[in-house]
Amino acid sequence: MGPRSLRYSLFNLVSQTFAGNRGWTPAWRKPAPKPAYDVVIVGGGGHGLATAYYLAKQHGISNVAVVEKGYLGSGNVGRNTTIVRSNYLLPENIAFYERSLKLWEGLAQELNFNTMVSQRGVINVYHSDPQRNAYVRRGNAMRLSGADAELLSRDQVRELLPFADFDNARFPIRGALMQRRGGTVRHDAVAWGYARAADAQGVDIIENCEVTGISIEQGRVRGVQTTRGFIGAGKLGLAVAGNSSHVAALAGLRLPIESHVIQAFVSEGLKPLIDNVVTFGAGHFYVSQSDKGGLVFGGDLDGYNSYAQRGNLPVVEDVAEGACALFPNLARLRILRNWGGIIDMTMDGSPIIDKTGIGGLYFNGGWCYGGFKATPASGASFAHLIAKDEPDALIRPFRLDRFARGAILDEKGMGAQPNLH
Amino acid sequence: MRIKCPYCGERDAAEFTYLGAADLVRPDAAAKDAASAFYEYVYIRDNPAGPHAELWYHAGGCRSWLRVVRDTRTHAIASAELVKRDGTG
Numbered sequence: 001m002g003p004r005s006l007r008y009s010l011f012n013l014v015s016q017t018f019a020g021n022r023g024w025t026p027a028w029r030k031p032a033p034k035p036a037y038d039v040v041i042v043g044g045g046g047h048g049l050a051t052a053y054y055l056a057k058q059h060g061i062s063n064v065a066v067v068e069k070g071y072l073g074s075g076n077v078g079r080n081t082t083i084v085r086s087n088y089l090l091p092e093n094i095a096f097y098e099r100s101l102k103l104w105e106g107l108a109q110e111l112n113f114n115t116m117v118s119q120r121g122v123i124n125v126y127h128s129d130p131q132r133n134a135y136v137r138r139g140n141a142m143r144l145s146g147a148d149a150e151l152l153s154r155d156q157v158r159e160l161l162p163f164a165d166f167d168n169a170r171f172p173i174r175g176a177l178m179q180r181r182g183g184t185v186r187h188d189a190v191a192w193g194y195a196r197a198a199d200a201q202g203v204d205i206i207e208n209c210e211v212t213g214i215s216i217e218q219g220r221v222r223g224v225q226t227t228r229g230f231i232g233a234g235k236l237g238l239a240v241a242g243n244s245s246h247v248a249a250l251a252g253l254r255l256p257i258e259s260h261v262i263q264a265f266v267s268e269g270l271k272p273l274i275d276n277v278v279t280f281g282a283g284h285f286y287v288s289q290s291d292k293g294g295l296v297f298g299g300d301l302d303g304y305n306s307y308a309q310r311g312n313l314p315v316v317e318d319v320a321e322g323a324c325a326l327f328p329n330l331a332r333l334r335i336l337r338n339w340g341g342i343i344d345m346t347m348d349g350s351p352i353i354d355k356t357g358i359g360g361l362y363f364n365g366g367w368c369y370g371g372f373k374a375t376p377a378s379g380a381s382f383a384h385l386i387a388k389d390e391p392d393a394l395i396r397p398f399r400l401d402r403f404a405r406g407a408i409l410d411e412k413g414m415g416a417q418p419n420l421h
Numbered sequence: 422m423r424i425k426c427p428y429c430g431e432r433d434a435a436e437f438t439y440l441g442a443a444d445l446v447r448p449d450a451a452a453k454d455a456a457s458a459f460y461e462y463v464y465i466r467d468n469p470a471g472p473h474a475e476l477w478y479h480a481g482g483c484r485s486w487l488r489v490v491r492d493t494r495t496h497a498i499a500s501a502e503l504v505k506r507d508g509t510g
Contacts, residue, residue: 245467245469246468246469246470254466255465255466256465256466258441259470259493303439304439304491305441305468305475306493307470307493307494308495308496312422312434312496314434347463347464403460403463404460416464418441419441
């Protein structure tokens with residue numbers, strides 16, 4: 001076993017400065033897979049790494065491997081728009097995402113890694129009386145479930161966003177719902193921080209190792225075939241949102257999920273302009289500004305099944321229209337990069353964390369738009385599920401059988417149509 | 422992405438609305454296993470990474486329903502034809 005990563009502290013920074021910075025060690029090892037582990041997690045994204053970390057930290061199970069088909073952070077954990085919030089409507093969702101937000105608040109200390117948690121506030125502007133009513137309802141639901149929410153008047157919004165188009169003829173801004181504790185987190189640092197902290201607990205992180213088969217004997221999981229050979233597993237956790245359907249199919253499972261592409265954009269760098277996370281209420285557009293100065297923004301799904309990690313131009317146009325309707329001063333902004341990520345869209349728009357019908361096989365997926373912000377709570381709850389073989393109270397509503405039971409969690413009331421959630 | 426509509430020719434995907442997987446057959450509501458059959462019909466999808474038969478509605482054109490076979494890894498469209506009267510391909 002190689003050396004553990006040196007703790008990041010003022011003392012080590014100073015002493016390494018005098019030692020010529022020769023004592024720093026890699027943030028995580030690159031071990032070859034062992035023949036077998038107590039637990040194997042498929043998917044080295046945020047959720048898989050967080051699960052491994054909490055398995056070791058909270059449950060004392062450190063004989064764990066995380067297998068990742070690409071390099072660490074190459075999937076959705078590095079493709080999202082970094083927003084964290086808990087401004088949902090259904091109590092089950094608020095409680096879960098609020099736990100996540102609380103874990104985000106202490107994450108940098110927990111992991112000894114600067115995850116750049118920035119609670120800059122999430123502002124959802126509204127444009128009409130009915131929309132105000134809907135946001136009042138949502139804000140009250142949030143406060144009843146222990147999250148923070150605040151209704152802003154038009155003048156309060158004007159103080160925060162003086163350059164927005166308040167007198168737009170079609171969509172005048174009347175006010176906003178704000179969650180001040182929401183904000184952004186540096187997504188790569190989340191992957192790296194969990195990886196480093198899990199590695200320090202003895203977890204093996206095995207990159208460039210794609211799972212090609214799942215061995216099941218007498219209704220119980222035995223291990224996985226991978227591009228780096230067979231790895232035995234006492235328990236197996238799938239955390240491969242985006243690719244859940246075809247990884248679960250290796251175990252013969254069929255899921256209430258469609259894979260969809262969602263696009264994101266980064267503009268050229270600007271001086272500080274947008275201090276918060278802002279969403280447009282009359283179309284689908286949301287934006288924040290990164291520390292480098294680029295505006296990070298996005299909008300709707302493309303709306304059709306896709307594994308392509310790239311989208312099409314109609315959505316680019318739609319997002320740009322939303323941007324200009326809310327902030328006309330962005331009209332001449334140049335886009336630097338745009339990309340797509342593949343997300344599991346479930347039939348009710350809410351996630352799934354559950355046991356499966358196969359012994360020792362656990363499923364975590366269906367994150368829709370909520371994957372990144374859910375990372376810490378998902379990891380903590382999934383680790384609990386794997387360690388104790390029973391769900392904690394927060395994920396009991398996210399069972400796989402809720403569709404058959406009719407206990408769906410449809411935040412927007414859209415029905416079984418994944419591209420509308 | 423462009424879809425070659427049998428009536429209108431090759432048109433931008435923005436003119437179309439996506440429904441989802443084609444070839445789902447509505448179960449018999451009177452059958453003994455109707456509850457589980459409807460569960461599969463409404464919620465469960467194959468969601469393949471590869472060729473996918475799916476339904477698109479040409480809302481901005483001829484207003485026909487099309488059965489399109491499209492590769493979900495590349496968005497390349499292999500075929501687009503009118504949906505038959507019984508709703509299947």
